[in-house]
Amino acid sequence: MKLTQRYLGATLGSLLALAVGVGSAVPAIAQSTTQALSSESVIETIKKRGVIKIGLSLFVPWSMRDLNGDLVGYEPDVGRQLAKDMGVEVEFIPTSWDGIIPALVSGNFDVIISGMSITPNRNLTVNFTEPYAFTGLAVYANKKITDGFSREDFNDPNVTFAARRGTTPAAAIVKQFPKAEVLYFDEDGAAAQEVLNGNAHATMAAQPTPNREVENYPETLYIPFETLFDPRGEGFALRKGDADALNFFNNWIGDNWRSGWLKERHNYWFAGTEWNSLVAE
């Protein structure tokens, strides 16, 4: 009986030792997968797999769920066309914005197509293609509490901006209005709602969101000045060290700019309102 006890103890002990061993080997595995991913171009992986995996986070009108629960928007259009041209299936992997770059780096998907602006900071971690869309940021504000404000009046410690954490508008607010206070949220809707409720004076977003919001709440919201801040391009983001994929995506984007297809899709989702009935009746 004592013997069984000791055996049990020894087995459990060695099991745990094994677990610890595996645990310490994990970083090594992680490292080797990263190496394996970069040594072979993701284009080859996609062809072999027959599926391109695209990571995205929902932003209106870049990508959203329509009434049927399907993904629609500029990005799904781009992704589907890209997959068609590559002769593979497309798989969209909705991911929360906070974790989208780590998820790309750890190999959860092949490329991020999610309205991600090309910024130096992000570029240190991932590679970007040429832009497949261009946007500028506009401020929209609560009429009642910012009545008669000039551009300079917004740069004041008494003014509160609302913004979605980790986004380019959030960074632009800090840069353009350094004295103002910023409230951070996890999601666009919450930031907009704070402005509507008058808890924040203003927020910043990529056009056409400000225009759409003002259309929806004309009695509360307005665009105080027409300046577009921080005009930027949005590119596909992919893992570093993959020149083949970068080349392929760049040429695909270039081709589709020249043919006018990207422009036409961009106008449909960003300038037009035809699609509104798809999302909410």
Add this chain to the structure above:
Amino acid sequence: MFKTLKKLQWLDYVLLMLVIGFFAYIWWQIEGNLNYKWRWHLIPNYILRYHTVREEWFANVILQGLAATVRISIYASMLAVILGIILGVARCSANLTVRMLARTYLEVLRNIPPLVVIFIFFFFLSEQLIQALNIESWARDIARSDNNGVWQFFFGDMRRFPSLVSGIIVLALFEGAFVGEIVRAGIQSVPKGQHEGALSIGMSRYQELRFIVMPQALMRVLPPLANQFITLIKDSAIISLISVQELTYKTVEVVSSTRLIFEAWITTAAFYFVLCFGLSMLFRKLEKS
């Protein structure tokens, strides 16, 4: 129900009126200060909808999320019970090392916020496991085949299977620690005489556990285990942060697509409440009978 109503006295009615008045005041305040266009009529669409293309009724985003939450909770709790029993037995082991290791696991998990634990488990454990086992391409092959109805029933969209699995693993590892504590308490609540009795008729330690201690212990821990199951359902909302497509995540998607902030979150809260409260009622009934 009616009996309780009869027991109410005038003071109770006054209190009730006060409570109702208080909430009416809060509601009035919200309505006055909140600049929000309520669009409740859109919500049913996102639960159940007649598909305009396929021309059939289908479970839309929110209901899909609910189904995923139910699946994840069931599988994670099964795993957590297995892990918990191992941990619970280890906590009562005669071997010091085994006892210490089990204790360490528990204390580590109990003293780190669940969110942090989940991120660590996700990036360092379940992700690596899924990559090493090549679950992804296996699941995709099933998703592509025509005969995948059974798989769909048990696991939802097979293309999202890897994220489902990592959600289940992460949740089970986390909840397993607490199940382990419950099991340990159960084992220790079995009177010493039972152990001694088992020893005196020449049972081995394993036989003692299997035939004497465990049956009694497990009967005793059923109510707290049921409770833990309900806690697990609520905790499952956290794994939305690692992009597992369960109820909370799907609600975020609805909110960012439509801006139905309050309607969608209230609906989701109601779903969680009905699920958890319903289960707790069911368990109470089972306990009585």
